[in-house]
Amino acid sequence: MKDIVFRNDKPENHSGYLLWQITNMRQKLLNNALKKIELTYPQFIILSGIQWLNTNTELVNQVKLIHFTKMDKSVVSSVLKSLEKRGLVIRQVDPLDTRAKTLQLSAEGLSQMKNALAIVKGIDDVFFDESKFDIQQFNSTIIELIKENSD
Template identity: 40%
Template sequence: MESTDNTFSVDKAEDSSGFLLWQVTNLWQREIKKALVKYDLTHSQYVLLASTHWLALQKQDVTQVLLSTHTKIDPMTTSTVLRALQTKGLLQRQEHATDTRAKSVALTETGKQVIKQAVIVVEDFDRLFFAALGAGAAEFNKKLIALLAYTNEAE
């Protein structure tokens, strides 16, 4: 017998985009976490290390604020994670050359070696994971970017 309670606006859980996104995100993050164990990195540490490397390759002046904006990780968490990475000897933070309020961030040689290896593993996993999208992967990415734009406007 079907319930008459209409708490939810969907008939099936699979009709809820948010619930599906939550499930897929958890599955993806769980597998990324497994892939990063051998590098002794959390997912947040990986994202900040990879972003530091990416932005440096793009000739950006890498600061904590830029990393926070680029990764969408809040500034306080960014600072905490960067401190942990500095303690591990994977990056260095120092006073910015021209902005006394800012901290410049750079990878150490060890940090570069670690992130170059970790990126290969993560990108290989992503290729396998998102292969289920087939030719629709580019369109999927466009839709994710649209969702990010919405959340930026809501802030």
């Protein structure tokens, strides 16, 4: 006899599953578009995170970047290594903590980030079309969930 686990249930009743699906759909669109400029979406997030933090704080290091992006420590480390190898990110010893390294974008990294930002914005303008739903309410809800579930 079959064990019926999902009797009278539907995937569309599960917010986490729906969030997983929409995140994957958006990330696939973004990765396909960013492939043209030889970036992945996580690479873009790290490049833009470094630029954002450098614009708004004094020194950026890997710990601050991890906290800002909410990405896994090992993923950030791996992506940073590949971006540094490509000459897009510059790591230097932090003058305040010689165990840490500061992060900044090279001129080429800044150029790549700006190109990627235009691509991502174009996709998001269509994906999150404000004529389809209340984007301000959507963003407020997401921000609240992030705050409630952050470390």
